[in-house]
Amino acid sequence: MQVDENCSRKRLVFGSGIIGQRVMQELHRQGTAELAKFVKWSAGRPDLASLRGIMFQGLAHYLLCRGGSFRMRSLSNPGEQEVSLEVPEMELMEVQDSDLKKISPTTKGSGLLVPVARNFTAVDSFLILPDSNGKAARLLLIQVTVSANHRISASGLQTSMRKLSRDLKGLKREMYFAVPPDLFKQFRKQQFEGAAKDSIEIDQFAIEIPLLAVMVSPLQLWQLHPLVMAGMVAAVDVGTRL
Template sequence: MHKCRALLYADVSVELADELLEKWGGVPRFVLENALVSEQQKKLESAIISVDLDAVVKCIGNPEGSDQVVHRLVHIHVADDFKSKVYCFASNFVAEQIYSQLFLTKRQQLIQFIAVSEGVGETGVLRGTLFERHAHDIIAGGGTFGCRQLFEKTTKVTALNADNKQITIPHLNTLLFADEQQVQASSGMYYRPHVNNYESVDSFIKPNLLFQMTSAKKHPCKQVGLNHVLELLGNPSNPTLYFVVPKDRFKEFKFQSYEDANGNTMKTPSYTNVKKIKQYVLEIDLTS
């Protein structure tokens, strides 16, 4: 992008191009061509304010016949093998803003949309993204949550009869950080990276609580990402990873395998700090 900017849009600063890329996603028309046209830049805000979940769902599978406004919010990402595609929000910024807007104006419709985990089809990624945002708000808001420890060799029958426990989390202000020094210089916060750059960790609470939001049945652990966060936290002696899931996923959610940097399943993590992690599943009741 920056090579194109330097050659054709030198009047657009690097900082502005990066800022617009973070908002719009990879849309050259708005990141470069119309970067300095305020009327064009307002179109994203207008699309977010007028967001309609029914229109978004209608867009899935029928992009040619959908509203152009929706196209600014939802993009099609093609897999590396060019054989499949997924529908994603244009950017993390868009996802955050859409969640906030819907939570304020159409909360019940939002909750109903993200509560569906079975048969999600092509809307699965969008649902998962909105569930993650909602789960962050619930965890940071504090409360007592049902949880269950996950064991590597637990059978399905054992899992269904496992003793459920509870964890009480205090209300915490959220620190959406872009610099790890912000984490090291603060305490008593609910920490979320500004960009999802920690594989297998969506948020954490000092000194030792890690959270991974998922509405899927399986969510393998990336040991590199876990190691990074544990080092950031000073390698706590008893780290705990909570898989935060919708209530209907809770009972059958199983121990998650570990993967190396190449995506290969590992019998056991190679990092000493990751080996210390205890896995739990934590339920979020979307109807309460």
């Protein structure tokens, strides 16, 4: 648990990246129901925002790979009607930087590419969408977020693009913010920041990642696996205790 200098605010985080990864693996092994319930239950909890974001990212990637019809709306042209994005069932591929240079859409018509390295500051994953003939046609730059304000690093986006193969760069590119249902309607176009911000032109969209309707209690979450109890500290009101 992390607190600010005045001990008036706190937030819950994983004890380490390895602990977070193992907890996510266990949650997926048991099924996504508990994970989806927690993401829904923790909406509006600043102390759980960091933990919620980590868990939602894994859930979003899982559900996108499972495929289906997802609600989406244009952020660049907010007057346009909400539509559905049809995503086929696809493979999730964890990739190294060097792998991205080798991927050819001619052999891979669809797939979700998730960089192993956390040095992609503007993109969490790359989703290859096929056309009606199964040929790769679009490259969605996925940014998963649980925050209404999610500024984009212009230089970070440019760096991410340079790591792609020539074939991937040739696909139509769009930026998609994958958000939970509580953010979908209110999410707005995000601003680029940095010296290169005026050189970036890319259409932005919001895509809703559906969650289960039933909420989960904190006790149920902590009991999912002993690793959670070992690697995390339950949230307490430190402002009152101190």
